[in-house]
Amino acid sequence: MSKGRTCPTDYRLPADAFSAPASLACNVLYVIGGLYGNRQALDVIERKLASEPGAAAVFNGDAHWFDCDPAIFSDIEQRLQRHHPLRGNVETELARSGDAFGCGCAYPEQTSADTVEHSNRIHQQLQQTVDSLPGMAEQLGKRPAWLVAEVAGEPVGITHGDEQSLAGWQCDHAALARDERQQQLNAWFGQQRIRVLACSHTCSPAALSTGQWAVINNGAAGMPNFNNGRYGLLTRIAPTPSASAIYRAHVGKLVIEALPVNYDQQTFAAEFAHQWPADSPAAVAYGQRIKHGTDRAPADACIAGFTFASTLCAMDAQLL
Numbered sequence: 001m002s003k004g005r006t007c008p009t010d011y012r013l014p015a016d017a018f019s020a021p022a023s024l025a026c027n028v029l030y031v032i033g034g035l036y037g038n039r040q041a042l043d044v045i046e047r048k049l050a051s052e053p054g055a056a057a058v059f060n061g062d063a064h065w066f067d068c069d070p071a072i073f074s075d076i077e078q079r080l081q082r083h084h085p086l087r088g089n090v091e092t093e094l095a096r097s098g099d100a101f102g103c104g105c106a107y108p109e110q111t112s113a114d115t116v117e118h119s120n121r122i123h124q125q126l127q128q129t130v131d132s133l134p135g136m137a138e139q140l141g142k143r144p145a146w147l148v149a150e151v152a153g154e155p156v157g158i159t160h161g162d163e164q165s166l167a168g169w170q171c172d173h174a175a176l177a178r179d180e181r182q183q184q185l186n187a188w189f190g191q192q193r194i195r196v197l198a199c200s201h202t203c204s205p206a207a208l209s210t211g212q213w214a215v216i217n218n219g220a221a222g223m224p225n226f227n228n229g230r231y232g233l234l235t236r237i238a239p240t241p242s243a244s245a246i247y248r249a250h251v252g253k254l255v256i257e258a259l260p261v262n263y264d265q266q267t268f269a270a271e272f273a274h275q276w277p278a279d280s281p282a283a284v285a286y287g288q289r290i291k292h293g294t295d296r297a298p299a300d301a302c303i304a305g306f307t308f309a310s311t312l313c314a315m316d317a318q319l320l
Helices: 039-050 070-080 089-095 113-131 136-141 179-190 265-275 281-292
Strands: 024-026 028-032 055-059 146-151 154-159 196-199 206-209 214-217 232-238 247-251 254-261 302-304
Touching (some): 024 028, 024 055, 028 039, 028 146, 039 055, 039 070, 039 232, 039 254, 039 265, 055 146, 070 113, 089 113, 089 136, 113 281, 196 232, 196 254, 206 247, 214 247, 214 254, 265 281
Parallel strands (some): 024 146, 196 214, 206 302
Antiparallel strands (some): 028 232, 146 154, 206 214, 232 254, 247 254
16 A cells, blocks of 8 residues: 555545535635645635625635644634535545555656655644644544535535545546546536536646536645746636636536635745745645746636636736
């Protein structure tokens, strides 16, 4: 068994997971995956929510990752309780006794061994944080792995990975771009009540729509995703568009969008450096991305069916 690459059997989602009645009803839905312990991003998200009456937020996993300081972890966890948190692989493995599966990322073969090793070491550090907080492991473990929300009367499915597994990689950009995967999803949606699936897990955004259905992967809410600024992404689903959307698609009466999370980069970077020194696994694995962004442009996220909604504005273009 290879820690960080193995997908535990209990990650499997039931075949009828998204046929369940909605457990949340709202007019505006925010789906936030990959907060990664960035509480400056959480500040921005909470302000966005407050500005939209009737909005609700689902944090669909990996809300924790860089927050190894127990005080920061606890602060984020307390604030998440106001919303609808789900389990990602991070929360699931932090709640599990033992370390059989490492970080639980279920990395594919093409992911480097160094990446897997860094993630496992970050998980070990974070596990010590959780172990120091009485009752925290149990709290994380009680979260559901998926949720059906009713947005303006329309059902939307939310999970961390893909429609089959909590840590599935079949909603990453490379998978969604393949014809056979699109055919598979077309058949799957044909059997579902939902027409929108919102996910994250892969730490890289992707968006695909046929007009009849859509899959949107927000990548990371708490880290840069693109090469034009240091901001996170969240998914917004509503019957009306947002003026700040980067790209969007329409499915029935719903508008599915990617919105920027323009967090305080300077404060986040300082808080990250305080918790993860230069030679730590998180600094080695994520330091450059946090400082400089990625090499992908926003257009690279859109596979089909999504169009750019506005000029990219209010972005932090000062890439160090």
